[in-house]
Amino acid sequence: FALFPPQLDHGCALHVAARAGLSSVSTQDVPAERPRAVFHTSESDPAKHTEQHEGRLYNIPLEEVKAVFPHGLPYRFQQQIQTFNEARVMVRRPALEILAYLKGSNFAHPAVRYVIYGERGTGKTMTLCHVVHYCSRQGWLVLHVPDAHLWVKNCKELLPSSYAKDRLDQPLQASVWLRNFKTSNEHFLQEIKTQKKYMWGKRESTEEGRPLGEVVEQGLARVRSASDAVGVVLREIKQQSHRGSFRLLVAVDGVNALWGRSTLRKEDKSPVSPEELTLVHNLRKMVRNDWSGGAIVTTLSQTGSLFKRSSAYTPHELLGKEGFDALDPFVPIPVSNYSPREFESCYGYYLERKWLQHEKAHTEDGKAELQFLSGCNPRQLDRLAGPL
Amino acid sequence: TLRLMCTTTAVQRKNVGAAGPEKYTEAFIKKQIEEFNLGKRHLANMMGEDPETFTQEDIDRAIAYLFPSGLFDKQARPMMKHPTEVFPEQRKIQWGEDGRPFHFLFYTGKQSYYSLMHETYEKFLNVQKHQDQLVAEDLPLRKEKRNLAGSRWLTKIELEEMLLEKLSDDDYSRFIQLLQKLVALPCADIEENYIQKFSKEVPVQLQKVVIEPLQYDERGVAFSTGEGKRKTATATAVVYDNGTGKITVNGTDILHYFPVLQDREQLLFPFQFLGRIGKHDMVCTVSGGGRSAQAGAIRLASAKALRSFVTEKEVEFMRQAGLLTVDPRVKERKKPGQEGPRRKFTWKKR
Numbered sequence: 001f002a003l004f005p006p007q008l009d010h011g012c013a014l015h016v017a018a019r020a021g022l023s024s025v026s027t028q029d030v031p032a033e034r035p036r037a038v039f040h041t042s043e044s045d046p047a048k049h050t051e052q053h054e055g056r057l058y059n060i061p062l063e064e065v066k067a068v069f070p071h072g073l074p075y076r077f078q079q080q081i082q083t084f085n086e087a088r089v090m091v092r093r094p095a096l097e098i099l100a101y102l103k104g105s106n107f108a109h110p111a112v113r114y115v116i117y118g119e120r121g122t123g124k125t126m127t128l129c130h131v132v133h134y135c136s137r138q139g140w141l142v143l144h145v146p147d148a149h150l151w152v153k154n155c156k157e158l159l160p161s162s163y164a165k166d167r168l169d170q171p172l173q174a175s176v177w178l179r180n181f182k183t184s185n186e187h188f189l190q191e192i193k194t195q196k197k198y199m200w201g202k203r204e205s206t207e208e209g210r211p212l213g214e215v216v217e218q219g220l221a222r223v224r225s226a227s228d229a230v231g232v233v234l235r236e237i238k239q240q241s242h243r244g245s246f247r248l249l250v251a252v253d254g255v256n257a258l259w260g261r262s263t264l265r266k267e268d269k270s271p272v273s274p275e276e277l278t279l280v281h282n283l284r285k286m287v288r289n290d291w292s293g294g295a296i297v298t299t300l301s302q303t304g305s306l307f308k309r310s311s312a313y314t315p316h317e318l319l320g321k322e323g324f325d326a327l328d329p330f331v332p333i334p335v336s337n338y339s340p341r342e343f344e345s346c347y348g349y350y351l352e353r354k355w356l357q358h359e360k361a362h363t364e365d366g367k368a369e370l371q372f373l374s375g376c377n378p379r380q381l382d383r384l385a386g387p388l
Numbered sequence: 389t390l391r392l393m394c395t396t397t398a399v400q401r402k403n404v405g406a407a408g409p410e411k412y413t414e415a416f417i418k419k420q421i422e423e424f425n426l427g428k429r430h431l432a433n434m435m436g437e438d439p440e441t442f443t444q445e446d447i448d449r450a451i452a453y454l455f456p457s458g459l460f461d462k463q464a465r466p467m468m469k470h471p472t473e474v475f476p477e478q479r480k481i482q483w484g485e486d487g488r489p490f491h492f493l494f495y496t497g498k499q500s501y502y503s504l505m506h507e508t509y510e511k512f513l514n515v516q517k518h519q520d521q522l523v524a525e526d527l528p529l530r531k532e533k534r535n536l537a538g539s540r541w542l543t544k545i546e547l548e549e550m551l552l553e554k555l556s557d558d559d560y561s562r563f564i565q566l567l568q569k570l571v572a573l574p575c576a577d578i579e580e581n582y583i584q585k586f587s588k589e590v591p592v593q594l595q596k597v598v599i600e601p602l603q604y605d606e607r608g609v610a611f612s613t614g615e616g617k618r619k620t621a622t623a624t625a626v627v628y629d630n631g632t633g634k635i636t637v638n639g640t641d642i643l644h645y646f647p648v649l650q651d652r653e654q655l656l657f658p659f660q661f662l663g664r665i666g667k668h669d670m671v672c673t674v675s676g677g678g679r680s681a682q683a684g685a686i687r688l689a690s691a692k693a694l695r696s697f698v699t700e701k702e703v704e705f706m707r708q709a710g711l712l713t714v715d716p717r718v719k720e721r722k723k724p725g726q727e728g729p730r731r732k733f734t735w736k737k738r
Contacts, residue, residue, distance in 0.1 A: 311644065368665035372633055373652050375643035384649070 040349075041091070046099060046134035049091050055341040057088040057349055060133060068136045070180040072146040072253070074125050076382060084353050090342060092123060094335045095130040101331065102134070102295055107247060110289045113327055115255070117300045118335035119313050121379025124299045125253055127335055131297050132251050140247040140294070141188045141237065143286070145177070148254045149304030151279050152262035158272070162201065163228050167278050168266070174226035174279060178219045181233070189213035192240060198232055200225045212236060227278040234282045241293040248294030250286050254305070255298035258284055259323030261307055287327065298327075337376040346378070350385050358388040412475055420471035427468065444469070479552050500551040501559055505566065511579045512570050519575045539587045541567065547586075599695045599703065602629075612696035616688025618715050621677025625689035629697065631669025633659075637686065638673055651683035658691040658711055662698060684715060 041056040043049060049058070065073075065087045073081075081087045098114055105112055116124045136142050151173050161167040182189065192212040199205045200222060206215055212233060219229025241248040252258075258280050264272040274280040287296055300318045302308060312318055315332060338346065347367055350356050360366040374380035428447060432439040435450050447468055455466040482499070483489040493499040542550065544560040567586055570576055576583065602610040610629040615622070635655065637645040646652050659665045670690060674682045691711040695703050706712055720729035727733050 365660070365663065365665070368633070369656060369660060372656050372659070372665055373649065375641065375652075377643055380643070 040088075045137055046095075046130060047103075047137060049096060049099065051093075051096065053091045054093055054096060055091070055339070055345050057090050057345060060087040060089060062087065064133075066183075068133055068142075068184060069129060069144075070183040071177075072125075072132065072144050072251075073129055077126065080382075084355075088349065089126060089130055089133075090123075090346065091130070092127065092335075092342065094123075094333045095127045097333060098127070098131050098297060099134055102131070105295065107244070107293050110292050111248075111250075111294050111296050113287070113289055113296045113298065113330035114333055115298050115300060115315055115327065115330045116333045116335055117313060117315050117318070119337070119377070120302055120310075121377050122335045122337055123378050124301065124335050126378075127333075128251055128253055128297060128299050132249065135247070135249040135251075136184070138247070140249045141185055141241075143181070143234070143237065143248065143250045144184065145252045145283065146180075147301070147304055148252055148257035148280075148283065149301065149306075151277065151283075152257045152260070152264065152274055153304075153306060155264055158264060158266070159224065161227065161278050162225065163231070163278070166276060167281065168264075168272060168276050169224075169227040169278050171223045171226045174230045175220055175223050177279075178216050178226060178230060178233075182213070182216050182220075188246065189216060191245070192236060194232075194236055195239065200228070206232075230279060231282040234286050238286060238291045241291055244293060246293075248291075250294065250296040250298075252283065252287065252296075252298045254301035255287065255327070256300050256305055256308075256318040256320075256323060258287070259320055259326060260305060263306055284326065298330075338378060338381070340376075343371060343376050343381070346381060356385055356388050361385075361388050412478075414480075417471055417475060420475070424468070424471055431468070477552065498553055498555070498559070500553050501555060501563075504551065505563065508563070508566050508570065508582075511582055512566070512573075515570065515573050515575050515579060518578060519573065522575065538590055540590050542586050542588060546588075602696050610697075612693045614689040614692030614694070616685045616690075616692060616714075618684035618688065619677050619681035619718055621674060621681035621685040623672055623674035623682065623685035623689045625670055625672040625686060625693050627690060627693040627697070628669040628671070629667070631667060633666040633668070635670045636672070646679070646683060648679065651679060654680075654683040654687045655690070657687060658694055658706070661706065661709060661711065662694060662702060664694075664697075668694075668697075687711070688714065 041053050041058050043053060044059050044061070046058075060068075062081075062085075065081065077087075094116065098116075101112070101114070116127055118124050132142055132144055151170060155170050155173065157170070157172055159169040159171060161169045189212045193209050194206060194212065194215065195208060197205060197208050198215070200218055201224075204218065204222070206218060215229055215232050215236075219226040219233075237248060240246075258274055260274065262272050262274050262277070264277075266272055275284075287298065289296065300313070300315060302310060302312055302318060305318060308318060315327075315330075316324055319327060347356075347370065351362065356362070356366075358366070361370070370381065370384060374384050428442055429439040431447060431450055432442040434454075435446075437446060451466055451468050457465040459465055482491065482494055489495070491499045491503065493502045496502050541564050544555060544557065547560060547563070548555050567583065570579065571583060600612060602612050604610055605628075611626055613624060613626050615624050617623075635642045642652055642655060646655070656665070659668065670693075672686050672689065674686055676682075677685065688711070691706060695706070695712070698706075703712075722729055725733075
């Protein structure tokens with residue numbers, strides 16, 4: 001147990017608990033596989049993750065990664081997957097909390113909203129991805145919006161909506177999202193049937209009872225009506241979720257974009273408020289908890305947010321009054337920096353994959369230095385370990 | 389008739405007095421002294437103090453108050469001092485009304501130097517005679533070693549000021565050699581008084597830096613404080629023992645206060661050097677300066693605070709590593725005719 005040096009704080013209970021956790025899990029893990037270091041776990045099904053697995057890294061097979069996460073993983077994590085040729089996600093307490101709630105929630109009640117918040121770089125998006133993985137393993141229909149901020153800024157094309165006069169369409173973003181949605185939820189698109197007839201312009205239409213996949217194809221083929229296709233998809237799914245044939249997970253990263261301001265401007269240079277965007281309008285309807293049979297897990301994000309201080313991280317600050325009222329009531333889930341144990345396992349993982357090449361990084365002093373300089377912040381540690 | 393006067397002025401300054409014949413007449417100096425005293429009384433009246441008991445320190449304070457100046461050089465600021473301090477001492481006229489010089493060595497050109505050499509050699513011969521007497525009487529020669537370690541001879545500039553006359557290096561070295569020969573004799577103690585006029589005490593140890601002992605707060609945890617400065621930033625650091633390596637700056641965590649890695653590395657350096665990264669907690673307050681300056685100031689403050697926790701040898705290592713020295717670099721002044729402290733204006737050929 002040399003990897004867990006005695007902690008200097010007075011509460012040695014953590015140390016004792018770590019050892020106890022280790023000893024109990026190692027008897028399960030170690031005989032089953034070659035003795036990988038103690039911070040890995042062979043449990044690759046998030047459903048079976050418990051507190052014993054806290055601080056450990058579990059592997060997601062690469063095919064699953066491509067299927068479940070066509071979009072949604074942080075860019076740096078994607079690069080790490082490419083480098084290490086495996087996707088290792090750390091099991092952390094906030095994710096375990098949400099999983100516990102999801103396991104015990106009653107799906108006849110209206111959907112519960114969970115808001116993951118925390119300082120910059122503490123792992124909110126990764127927590128969301130963990131939950132998404134769990135839900136997709138369980139067979140839920142996952143509606144994953146990787147970053148709502150992408151829909152309110154840097155949009156090159158804004159079309160006036162064909163459906164509602166005062167709204168604006170975003171064909172590019174909508175088509176990208178539809179493509180990724182198709183990749184992640186293939187089998188559902190055949191099962192769910194439309195309940196209404198939808199007209200796309202003068203000539204095309206989708207009859208009632210057609211599989212949802214056709215709506216998606218329509219949106220991808222005719223890019224001009226992609227945003228409306230998204231709206232149709234969202235509405236259908238919402239209406240049918242309470243029947244119970246499938247569970248719905250709405251996972252939105254950067255949900256504070258829906259109620260903030262946008263940098264987009266209309267042709268007469270007047271600013272666009274997010275409600276005037278079709279995509280945002282429809283997503284807001286999804287995030288309202290007037291449907292049952294699923295859950296809504298969202299993340300606040302300061303990095304992409306517009307016109308907010310860089311030190312703002314609480315829901316109240318980032319959502320503003322409007323967003324807070326719209327999302328209220330919700331279950332707040334704070335995410336903080338690594339605990340000492342989590343730090344140890346992350347450091348051990350980097351060492352094991354030979355990511356830390358510097359000779360001093362292998363020593364105890366190097367580890368203490370990394371801990372100090374990164375302040376146990378996951379993003380800082382990742383950036384620090386990069387050049388080493 | 390006027391006589392030679394000897395006084396001492398600042399050691400480092402060029403000896404203006406020895407430069408040439410007098411520039412100020414005695415009457416002028418007297419008038420200056422009268423004006424100074426009158427001005428002193430006026431100043432005392434202005435400040436509301438008693439004119440009789442108005443000392444030079446009071447004058448200095450009053451002038452600093454009435455004429456505040458931001459100049460760095462203290463000598464350049466307005467000052468009001470007694471004319472004897474302001475006007476350097478100089479040679480009075482060495483000859484009488486009939487043109488005949490007073491001193492017999494006047495025509496050598498360096499009269500005081502040669503008279504000094506003569507005097508010293510006279511003492512030298514005295515000592516030798518005394519020595520011979522003692523040998524003749526078969527008395528033991530007293531030999532008490534003069535403590536040469538703690539004293540030094542006068543420098544050339546000091547000697548020039550003493551004699552009010554320019555010397556050359558060669559002259560100076562000859563004089564010092566003579567003094568050394570004098571001191572080397574066993575019975576030089578007789579002329580101790582004379583020799584002491586030309587030697588100065590060197591303080592053996594400059595103020596030794598006192599390392600404060602550890603203090604204990606109410607929980608029983610040992611802590612110590614340190615202060616540091618860098619450029620315009622001042623910082624105070626309190627380092628607690630038995631900690632987890634948590635550092636708080638002005639109430640916020642270092643990750644939030646110093647988002648840049650470079651500043652955090654600066655903070656890390658003292659702890660890493662001593663190998664005590666996770667062992668101490670620190671609470672600091674810092675103000676002034678910029679990002680780097682504050683980091684440097686906290687680094688110095690924490691190094692000073694850590695001295696109390698550490699052995700003397702390690703303190704010496706820290707000092708050699710440069711952790712305990714105040715960084716003297718400050719922003720250089722912009723000069724007129726240039727764009728910045730060093731950068732000149734763009735040179736145009738025409």
